Amino acid sequence: MKRSDFLKNSSLLVGASLFSNGLSAKEQAVQGMEDQAANQPFRLNYAPHQGMFSASAGKNFLDEIQYMYDLGFRGIEDNGMPSRSVEEQKKVGELLAKLGMVMGVFVVPKGGNGANTLAAGKEEHVDIFLKGCKESVEIAKRCNAKHVTVVPGDYARNLPIGVQTANVVEGLRRGAEIFEPHGITMVLEPLSDTPDLFLRFTDQTYEICKAVNSPSCKILYDVYHQQKNEGNLIPLMDMCWSEIGYIQVGDNPGRKEPTTGEINYKNLFKWLYNKGYKGIVGMEHGMSQRGKEGEQALVKAYREVDSF
Template sequence: MERRTFLQQGTLAGISALAFGGAQAAGKTANGTTTPAAEKTFNMNYAPHDGMFKNSAGDDFLDQIRFMHDQGFRSIEDNGMLKREPAMQEKIGNLLAKLGMQMGVFVIDSGDNWKVSLTTGKQEFVDTFLKTCKASLDTAKRCNAKWATVVPGFFERKLPIGVQTGNVIDALRRGAEILEPQGLVMVLEPLSDTPELFLRTADQTYEICRAVNSPSCKILYDIYHMQRNTGHLIPMMDMCWDEIAYIQIGDNPGRKEPGTGEINYKNIFKHLHEKGYKGVLGMEHGNSGQGKEGELAVIKAYRDSDNFL
């Protein structure tokens, strides 16, 4: 199957979710918190995460998802989904299906993401990675996930960069062989948290995806990290477009909601809309304000940035 066809099939649910709208009556969450009448859906498919609206909806993630839906969001993401109990994974998946919402990324985290690992070529790290890929298939089925984040770890300073790159490609090819039959796409995320991280830029990730040559190995383009590492956000996005399967959001500096930093998110969202992007945009950032007021400010920030038509 051609990689573009594979990717398009992975986002069909997102297209239908974006079309799902209509006002909902005000109601109450399980903990008694009143939810307002549903707002209209956004132009783009933004995905909040656990805790982002806990002051408005309560600590129960399921109630938070209901609140997100009422505010017009049609996707979520949950980095820690792999570590949730299987029963909770199923509850989340069932609720998303009932609400016409989509699951964004969770992280394929074997415990080696934040240390020297796949760059070394050592079998012990490859085995752990592949074991986690297999476990991720069950999680993805329960919550109907199509994408999962992969971080290759830190540099191995004792090896040339080309050898490290080859080691990472070899490991990712084997991971893709596990994920591809089920249609789960690992999205490689270049990061800016520390210079020790091997994967740093979109063009580096593009090269690796081309070498892995699988529809189950694509780029997670996190706009916050790319602004910190390289800038040149839209041109670099366009150059790497064929390998980008997922996008995340965070303003810089501060990694908070759009409008709190220097990134022109309204322009970026408009550009993505004009390109026909129908995928998820993960809201992987904190809230600049506190309590319910801070949460309402996040929603307003997205309404403002989404107002580009």
């Protein structure tokens, strides 16, 4: 074969391989840039939890954390961290440190529930809460956590609301004394699950945090719950901003990923970014689809609302 014919044929082969997928050179360049951007860190620190990517990464939590990192996430949440073995807690902490990821909240063991409410002012209830706080310090050390979730429990309806509030404040002050030396913040979460819960509104939680008066007692503002309880999201967040220490999200109705409900998350995330929020945005919600397709839809939704 003549050298000129060889070069001509080689050029044709290269051209065929470049455009065999039907894309022009310009289209391929754009696609390459999009693929690269898809794995870059998000503008806010959205934090998934175990199970969100198990169809792609498998059921091993450490593998899933690595997969989350590869997708661009830089934080995780794990409400059930206290139920994991000491060894697993340490492994999670070590992997997060290696990857430069942040550990979000876990729930303080028996930190307040219907049967154990701080509003009642009973010493046995407070003792259970304080025991959970002490356990949480050790767990937090293993997994490098700086925030823990506390729900004070149900109303004690036999007592005036002012007395209940004072009881909650007193119990939380004692909890804060445990967390302060370790730089750990308990974040109080007002919920919408049932009207029996004592803590339900942002301004109510703000008042309690002001009364506790500790850097270790702040608000966990869950957008899903507060959209259900009170709405008026950004104005209320702005009024109570000094006491908000942690954000969680979920769309409403349905408590699925952003873009599946009525909340304008792109606008809300832009507001958080401009506010200078550097903390975790916990992905405290389910998913609208199952399997790998659902996981891809989840990432696509967060890329969309993060593109403000």
